[in-house]
Amino acid sequence: MESKIFEFDPRLDTGFLRSLYEDDIENAVMSFDFFLNKYPQQLKEIEEDFIAGDIKGFRQKVHKVKPTFSYVGLTTISTKAAAIESICDNEGDLNKVKNLYQEFKNSLAEIIPVVQHELERMKT
Amino acid sequence: MKLKVIIVDDEPMARNFLERYCEKNGNLLVSGAFEDGVTALDYLQKNEIDILFLDVEMPNVSGFQLLDQLSYMPKVILTTSKTDYAFNAFEYGVTDFLKKPITFSRFQEAITKITESLIEKRLEPVLKIPAINLEEIFIKADGKLTRLNFQEILYIESLGDYVKYFTITKNYVTLSTLKAVEEKMSSTNFMKVHRSYIVNLQKIKDIQDNSLVIEGKVIPISKSFKSEVMSRINVV
Numbered sequence: 052m053e054s055k056i057f058e059f060d061p062r063l064d065t066g067f068l069r070s071l072y073e074d075d076i077e078n079a080v081m082s083f084d085f086f087l088n089k090y091p092q093q094l095k096e097i098e099e100d101f102i103a104g105d106i107k108g109f110r111q112k113v114h115k116v117k118p119t120f121s122y123v124g125l126t127t128i129s130t131k132a133a134a135i136e137s138i139c140d141n142e143g144d145l146n147k148v149k150n151l152y153q154e155f156k157n158s159l160a161e162i163i164p165v166v167q168h169e170l171e172r173m174k175t
Numbered sequence: 176m177k178l179k180v181i182i183v184d185d186e187p188m189a190r191n192f193l194e195r196y197c198e199k200n201g202n203l204l205v206s207g208a209f210e211d212g213v214t215a216l217d218y219l220q221k222n223e224i225d226i227l228f229l230d231v232e233m234p235n236v237s238g239f240q241l242l243d244q245l246s247y248m249p250k251v252i253l254t255t256s257k258t259d260y261a262f263n264a265f266e267y268g269v270t271d272f273l274k275k276p277i278t279f280s281r282f283q284e285a286i287t288k289i290t291e292s293l294i295e296k297r298l299e300p301v302l303k304i305p306a307i308n309l310e311e312i313f314i315k316a317d318g319k320l321t322r323l324n325f326q327e328i329l330y331i332e333s334l335g336d337y338v339k340y341f342t343i344t345k346n347y348v349t350l351s352t353l354k355a356v357e358e359k360m361s362s363t364n365f366m367k368v369h370r371s372y373i374v375n376l377q378k379i380k381d382i383q384d385n386s387l388v389i390e391g392k393v394i395p396i397s398k399s400f401k402s403e404v405m406s407r408i409n410v411v
Contacts, residue, residue, distance in 0.1 A: 081191070115185065
């Protein structure tokens with residue numbers, strides 16, 4: 052694939068994406084693709100742990116998925132995930148993360164179409 | 176010759192990025208990428224490497240638990256998305272601490288740090304002053320400057336903003352840091368063996384596991400310094 056400077060959608064963290072991929076669009080395509088394929092299952096598992104009240108599993112999975120959002124320019128979602136992780140560590144109570152977790156899911160659902168669209172644009 | 180690297184991270188995207196960065200760097204050879212600490216540890220017990228990229232939070236064996244079990248210490252770069260581990264990283268004497276996701280420029284900085292320290296290490300035998308005790312320092316203690324011959328000093332302990340010099344006859348507390356002392360005494364028989372101790376290698380009585388004894392005092396040896404201690408004493 053030919054290397055070129057790609058202008059990402061400003062709703063993503065374009066500065067971070069530029070510093071991460073520089074002109075390596077091939078890597079960006081791979082990462083966006085990977086993320087979009089994997090995140091639904093990861094979120095499903097997080098949700099299962101939340102419903103089951105398994106704070107350890109929930110926190111561990113949130114920790115694992117946290118940096119992957121940044122790979123696709125969703126640094127604000129990574130920050131929300133970090134806040135959830137921190138509350139789990141400090142409060143040890145899933146009820147304390149309920150609102151933030153919902154906010155995290157809503158924000159993610161809202162921005163995912165942008166990530167999908169950016170992947171399509173990069174591929175063309 | 177390329178530096179041998181392994182990557183240990185349970186997150187595939189992180190592994191992919193590090194592999195690409197190693198390839199882009201040109202001087203690094205990725206000899207393995209592992210998603211868990213157990214498999215990595217097995218590999219490390221059979222193969223010697225130069226650089227270990229290591230995630231902290233992984234299932235079964237954490238990055239720090241893996242370091243605890245290593246029989247030798249490669250250069251370690253911790254990769255994590257949680258900065259809370261910085262203090263532990265310092266305790267383990269890791270070379271660098273990278274927050275994920277890692278950019279190529281930050282990756283390069285860490286590699287430069289390692290290559291510089293490896294070059295320094297290769298030059299060390301040439302630069303090192305022969306192990307003779309003709310040197311001395313003046314330390315400011317009890318309101319005066321006191322001359323201490325290096326041969327008198329048993330070990331030096333960090334007390335935060337102060338350091339304490341232990342000799343057979345007397346101990347001296349002076350306003351300084353262990354780092355400053357280390358710099359002054361780097362070309363001598365003194366060596367930092369732990370974040371809180373510099374010891375006179377000639378005064379060591381016993382070494383057992385991860386500690387040494389000088390005049391009855393048991394001093395811990397950090398894992399990261401153990402191999403250097405062993406290489407600087409004459410073991411028959």
